[in-house]
Structure formats: structure tokens, C-alpha cells
Amino acid sequence: MPKWSQHDVHTYMQVYSSDQQDLGHITAIYEESFLVSKGVIFQDKRYYPYSTIARIEDERVGLTMSADEANLLEWTKRPDYENHLGDPLQLFYDRGHGIHDPFDETNPDRT
Numbered sequence: 733m734p735k736w737s738q739h740d741v742h743t744y745m746q747v748y749s750s751d752q753q754d755l756g757h758i759t760a761i762y763e764e765s766f767l768v769s770k771g772v773i774f775q776d777k778r779y780y781p782y783s784t785i786a787r788i789e790d791e792r793v794g795l796t797m798s799a800d801e802a803n804l805l806e807w808t809k810r811p812d813y814e815n816h817l818g819d820p821l822q823l824f825y826d827r828g829h830g831i832h833d834p835f836d837e838t839n840p841d842r843t
Contacts, residue, residue, distance in 0.1 A: 736782040741766055745791050747780075753799035765810060778807045 738761045747755045747768045755778075756770030765779040786796040795802060 736785040736788070738763060738766070738782070740782075740785075740788055741793060745788075745793050747793045747795065749795055749797060749799040749802055750786065751798045755795070755799065755802055758793070762810065765807075767810070778802070778805065779810045780807060 741758055741761060743758050743761065745758045747758060749755055754770070756768045756776065758766050759769040759777075760767040762779075765781050768778050768780060770776045780795065780802075784795050784797060785793055787794040
């Protein structure tokens with residue numbers, strides 16, 4: 733399974749769920765995630781970690797999750813892994829993105 737990064741995607745690529753639903757297009761690229769926006773007036777924006785990418789073909793990014801799963805995620809705020817200590821809400825978002833959790837006693841080496 734390939735390990736994807738910000739070097740593999742670019743803005744305006746279309747993003748699809750594993751059940752081929754259009755989730756929007758990439759509007760910003762960061763070190764740990766990419767922002768997908770859908771809609772013009774009422775935009776739905778979500779940050780996806782690169783670990784959610786299953787494949788990249790032409791100008792399409794395919795995710796490992798269905799549209800229903802993607803819409804249930806609370807990834808509307810960019811992970812802030814550099815400044816999250818002491819902010820419980822930020823830790824909640826970071827955990828969903830697979831960012832190292834310094835308070836995870838069950839798996840302290842998880843990244």
C-alpha cells in the first residue's frame with residue numbers, strides 16, 4: 733500500500749469516496765492533510781489525512797472510506813499537531829487524523 737503525501741496531490745483534483753461518490757475537490761494542501769471543499773454558496777469543507785487515500789488516478793483521488801463514513805467524520809478543523817498540547821478539543825480532532833496523542837497510555841508510541 734503506497735504512502736501518500738502532499739507531493740502526490742494538487743489543488744483542483746476531484747476526490748471520491750470508495751463507493752464513487754463525489755466528495756468535492758482539493759482546495760488546499762498541508763503537510764499532514766488536504767482540504768476538500770464541495771459546494772459554492774454553502775461549502776462543506778473537510779480535512780483528510782493522507783492515510784485515507786486508497787488510490788490516485790489521473791486527476792482523481794479515491795479514498796478508503798464510503799461517502800457516509802466520510803460525512804460522519806468531524807474533520808472540519810485542520811489538525812494542529814504542533815500546538816495541540818493542553819487543548820482537549822484540538823486533541824479530539826488530531827486523534828481522528830492519526831496524529832500522535834501524548835495522552836494515549838495504551839499506545840504511547842503511536843504516530
